[in-house]
Amino acid sequence: MQDKTNKTDKTHSSLNRRKFLAASASAAAIGFGAPAFVRGRNLNEKLNIAIIGSGGRGGSNLRSVSSENITVLCDVNEQNLFRAGQSHPKAEKFKDFRKVYDHPDKFDAVVVSTCEHTHAFATLPALQFKKHVYCEKPLTHSVWEARVIREAARKANVATQMGTQIHAGDNYRRVVELVQSGAIGPVQEAHVWVSRAWGWHPSETEAKAAKDIVYSPKRPSHSDPVPKGVDWDLWLGPAPERPFNNIYFPGPKWYRWWDFGNGTMSDLGSHWIDLPFWALKLDHPLTIEAKGPPIQKEIAPASMQAVYEYGQRGDLPPVTVGWYQGTNKPKLWLEKKIPQWGNGVLFVGEKGMLLSDYRKHVLLPENEFADFTPPAPSIPKSLGHHAEWIHASKTGEPTTCNFEYAGLLTEANHLGNVAYRTGKKLHWDTQAMRATNAPESDQYIRREYRKGWKLI
Structure with a gap:
């Protein structure tokens, strides 16, 4: 278990300045973070990768990058560390990701697969040390x-990638090409819906329909036994302290609770809103409005919806984007004017509509597009979502879900929840990073961290 003297040690929650400067100078001298043509990295030369979070989604990410050298493994759960170590016995093991950054010479790149509430804390030091970073979605809390x-x-200026794996699929590329080539004309509205309904349900009937657990909207006050090998204090990280309870752990239970995640909106929104964000070249919304069941202080809703208004972007007209989760669906879906897909993205243009999910898409009305010839593919086939990042780390070439793009997408997704929790239509000032008409939303845009934890 963790040494109690380091429980909330400020030395490790924000990097020791002297070590940081020394390591940064060392990294610069060696050439870490520079493209291959600068540091002489051969494409056949393997990256040294630190894995932060090696269980669950982290285990999957680990397998996807195991063609490289795995030099560091880190997880607050000793069982996850043990399992990962079976395949990578030479990797050095840590429980506290802050201590990983005491040894920046051990790795060139980092894969972050912790829970959402610690993503930023595990990612920022890597960027400060100019290490390449792959971080699971959503990028931050x-x-x-x-x-x-x-x-x-x-x-x-390093290779970054957020874990929106579906972005690498061929279907999304073909949809983006259709929208941007004008196949359905200028798009002035888009709708995104997912059937997942995990979170707080207003009634037991709704929970049963969603095949989900009936969650109390209150924070549990009692303590369950902490699973053997799990450092609960480290797992909590910057989140408010509380007793261990099985309702939070293991994943994906935690993501329903505001202190650790943001529910379906930010989680699946990373995958599904990604498509209109890409195709319509979205950036900062002008307004955001959301509605759903009564707002709960502790837990995210199972069903809700949000509407974003975006201004003109170059030659592209203003557009509204609707998000619907759980029992909520777009009006066109409810009126059965489109195919009743359980999950989908609908683009509504002046000349028709385009409906897509992860794997397929269709132009509507189908009879009007019977003789339509799609444009020749113009977006290159992906090497694979993880492979893109590895290739970029060695060559300096761009990735498709880099943190510039993913950061904007994550901000927008979070704002849907901010609007829901505030209970107002937000008028968003992106430069000031605040809703001009709702100062009470500030608490959801940036939160206070537990004592001993500081991001910057």
Whole structure:
């Protein structure tokens, strides 16, 4: 277990300045973070990768990058460390990711697969040391953290990628080409819906329909036994302290609770809103409005919806983007004017509509597009989502879900929840990073951290 003297040690929660400067100078001298043509990295030369979070989603990410040298493994759960270590016995093991950054010479790149509330804390030091970073979605826990990470990535100029794996699929590429080539004309509205309904349900009937657990909206006060080998204090990280309870752990239980995640909006929004964000070249929304069941202080809703208004972007007209989760669906879906897909993205243009999910898409009305010839593919086939990042780390070439793009997407997704929790239509000032008409939303844009934890 963790040494109690380091429980909330400020020395490790924000990097020791002397070590940071020394390590940064060392990294610069060696050439870490520079493209291959600068540091002489051969494409056949393997990256040294630190894995932060090696269980669950982290285990999957680990397998996806195991063609490289795995030099560091880190997880607050000793069982996860043990399992990962079976395949990578030479990797050095840590429980506290802050201590990983005491040894920056051990790795060139970092894969972050911790829970959402510690993403920014595990990612920012890597960028400060100019290490390449792959981070699971959503990129951060809050709007402010997303801005911090996006700006740090821009300054670091390293290869970054957020874990929106479906972005690498061929179907999304073909949809983007259709929209941007004008197949359905200028798009002035888009709708995104997912059937997942995890979170707080207003009634037991709704929970049963969603095949989900009936969650109390209150924070549990009692303590369950902490699983053997799990450092609960480290798992909590910057989140408010509380007793261990099985309702939070293991994942994905935690992501329903505001202190650790942001529910379905930010989680699946990273995958599904990614498509209109890409195709319509979205950036900062002008307004955000959301509605759903009564707001709960502790837990995210199972069903809700949000509407974003975006201004003109170059030659592209203003557009509204609707998000619907759980039992909520777009009006066109409810009126059965489109195919009843359980999950989908609908683009509504002046000349028709385009409906897509992860794997397929269709132009509507189908009879009017029977003789339509799609444009020749113009977006290159992906090497694979993880492979893109590894290739970029060695060559300096761009990735498709880099932190500049992913940071904007994450900010927008979080703002849907901010609007829901505030209960107002927000007028968003992106430069000031605040809703001009709702100062009470500030607490959801940037939160206070537990004593001993500081991001910047």
